[in-house]
Amino acid sequence: MNASTSCQPASTAVLIVNGRGEYLLHLRDAHKPICDPGTWSLVGGGPEPGETPDETIAREILEETGLVLPGVTAYTTVEAHGQDVTEGNIRVYMARWDGVAHDLPVTEGIMFAWFDIATMAQLAMCPWAHEVIKAHHVEHPAPLMPGPRDDVCQGGAGAVKNVIGAHLFLERDGRTLLGRRHPDVDFAGGVWHALAGHVEWESVRACLIREAFEEAGIIVEPADLTLVHTVHLLDDRENAEPRIQLFFRASRWSGEPEIREPDRCTAWQWWPLDGLPDPMVGYTRAAIEGILAGTAYTELGWAPAVPATGGR
Known part of the structure; x- marks a missing residue:
């Protein structure tokens, strides 16, 4: 990597890093x-006519990923070399995002x-991108994150997106509808x-109505759906x-x-x-048991919450 600040950049790129110190990579057409x-x-x-580098990278992030990322800041400028390379000087930015790449x-x-720095050594990588990532990693080592079950109730690692799933509970004559997954x-x-189903760019009820019809041909109206249990998993x-x-x-x-x-x-x-099948998805069984018991909420997989201490 050759750092340079004297030339107007011909292109832009962004290092998008998550809370585990992994980098978001894009596989280019072959x-x-x-x-x-x-x-x-x-x-x-690259920029469109009249764009500044800051404007260029914001547009490119939106066009390529659909994301609008806050806190995008300039990191360095590098030079790209090699056959068919057209970028020349590239202004590299950095940003934080903790979403699901796929x-x-x-x-x-x-x-x-998402890839960590060790895995990148096994990838076919754009040379200048690999070099700038390695330099960034030296300056910003990956954080020591706890495993998924080690003190996860303590938080402190920043906001994390939670995937939302919508589930339909149908009851008829003391029985509930379940499907056997392929x-x-x-x-x-x-x-x-x-x-x-997973909630996409839609409300939870809209997701459930769509999934019910697509998966099983069942038609449900929004007014007939009532939230009866939540599992945080x-x-x-x-x-x-x-x-x-x-x-x-x-x-x-x-x-x-x-x-x-x-x-x-x-x-x-x-x-x-009173006779649910086996094998059955564990959190679904827990939710149905919660519904029958009249409880509204279940936590599964999280470390026990530690009560706050203190005095008046």
């Missing part, structure tokens, strides 16, 4: 006439992913689970994000459950509330 094709690199790009829209290139899905393959998968699982009871609905997404669900069945 078969297009662009510089560094097929490599992992940084979000960024949830970002991919408007160009192949994908986004064996090949990423989460809980072959296990019984409530009808559910931290599971034991590596680097798992905290999740808020919301369970809504439908007072009425239309349609009989049918398998509409066979790659995700292989069966729908009404199970007795």
